[in-house]
Amino acid sequence: MTEIACEAPLLPVVARRERLVTRQFALLLLMVLGSGLSMYLLTSVVPLYLAANGAGGVGAGLSTGAMMLSAVAVELLVPRMLGRFGYRGTLGLGLVLLGAPSLVLLLTASLPAVLAVCVVRGGGLAIMVVGAVALVADLIPAHRRGEGLGLYGVVVGVPAIVGLPLGVYLTNVIGFGALFVVAAVASLGGLAFLAGLPTRSTESEPQHVKVLGGLRGSGLLMPTLVFAAVTVAAGISVTFVPLAVSADRHALVAVALLVQAIAAPAARWVAGRYGDRVGPARPLVAALLLAAFGAGALVFIGSGVAVVVGAAAFGLGFGAAQNLTLAMMYDRVDRTHFGQVSALWNLAYDGGWGLGAILFGAVVAGTGYPLAFGLTAAVVAVAIVPALKAARTAA
Template structure:
């Protein structure tokens, strides 16, 4: 079902899909800021924490090799339900992990479910969003995720402090069960699309959309820079004797929310160049400020720039990539987006874990800032050469 060129955005299916996707990410962000503390309690070192946090992304990437066969065999909705079921079971299984090895195994299992679910949510969303409002629609689709980011990390910190890790994992699992039940009301699921006459897809074509490699590489750099925030900000705050790390995530996500109210419309009307470069600069500034964090005001100032950068970059890069391919390749292009993003997060977590152990947490964020500096140089050079499409959308509808 190709997306209509025009039409209403806030349909019943769009609302259901956005709400269910928000619950998926609520479970993810609920445990994310405190999972490094949980692994440390299991005896993990900074290097092992980075490895375990990164392993999640590698299993997510591996399962996306089977996105197209999974859709062909089960259909988009059923394949999404399978991914959500795995996420729910994995989240509950963290409670039984009492060693570094067990935590690694559960994390890998969780990545499988998350890899399926994120790809299918994005694909279904693009299928039902009118093409003329794609940047706006993807931005609004992510608002539920943004709200979960505002509430879930602080709630996770509070649950662990007041009730322990067992209650945390139970609450996260319950939210994902609600997401599964909510998907039952989703209707009008597109049938599997034809293969565009290209014959049997190669293994590479199942996981990589070659037309979108350049913006995908930018997503990889973004993920690498953000992995330091996801994996080490709670440990850094604890080392600095700051008890406000929950507010960091709340402020970050508040500004993600604010940015998404306008960034999609700018993307649709002016193109990606008007939003991606400012977003990258915001993220760079946020990382530099984080490297100097010693007080709560500095931490929260960094959160403002982090929120603006994330809120601008993620929907813009994804909408740009989707606009470069025909409708039957949307599942693959979304898999490409998340694979490159997750590769960045995974490799970044491992490398930054080594940096943290060798040089401390300020060095982690200076390294992440250098990654965003590379992003800006590469993207600006591409604009000078005129490599990306001038309007940014490049629709193939």
């Protein structure tokens, strides 16, 4: 950051203070890189680990569902934790809970033990995502919030780009055990950056605020539900595409996951910059159309082209929807409720992800993959209706 200041010594003091990437923001981004890698390395691998040890598709769905639904439960508590323990204490706990339990998987592959690990990691994930997003909004100037959230989205997307396909690939190279160790170290290493972060918000979150309280008339409910519809499809694609594609085509799965993981953060950043200029409501409809198309392409799961094209379209729609719904929610509250917004948005993320995986695992046994993927696309398509209404209101 000092290098930037030296290159532009004549900039006004106010402009330098409002630069996007401050030292604290940079440290936060480094921390979420590690914690995100810990999550994404194992997102598709734990279902494969269970399937390889006889748990089948139901066990795979339960592993993703357990982690995400645990995250949902803990996310309700994080705004209060931020108010009481501050950013450092809260995020430090999240790093430990996300990383350390991965080592337990070295000892057992039994379904109850693996699900317990997923539950604990889900709590750590909840703390990290809610705390980090709230801190991002706290550190960024309001007029550049969409861009800042977009940059954050690009950085947290890097672990998905690397971790999702790499995790699947490395199971055949270094084995499950070594991968579990790497995932633990990636998260725990973030503890080194805690000292450089602010202790508390510039305007403390009221400790009495209830995450689900005051939603009526707040304008937060619509973007929360719309985003939840998209995350249902996200959880399903990451969990079940590796299982739906035949075992001899794992390279195709790795390519599809890589394409989706690259498309999402790129779209998140572009949508943030564009949303700062025109408002987040207007581009949201296009994002949902892309996501619905991508999810629907998986109806043709036997076609490699359909899988990769669908992954690209869904990644673009999903990434844009991430930024636009979150920016829309932050625009509708004051700074003292940033923690509540972050928790609500992440509830939609993790709740949709986990619930989608659990329900899909139950449905696919009776319908087969093509029809189940078609139903997933229909869920996303329904969300277009309230998004259209919001776009008309904003216009």
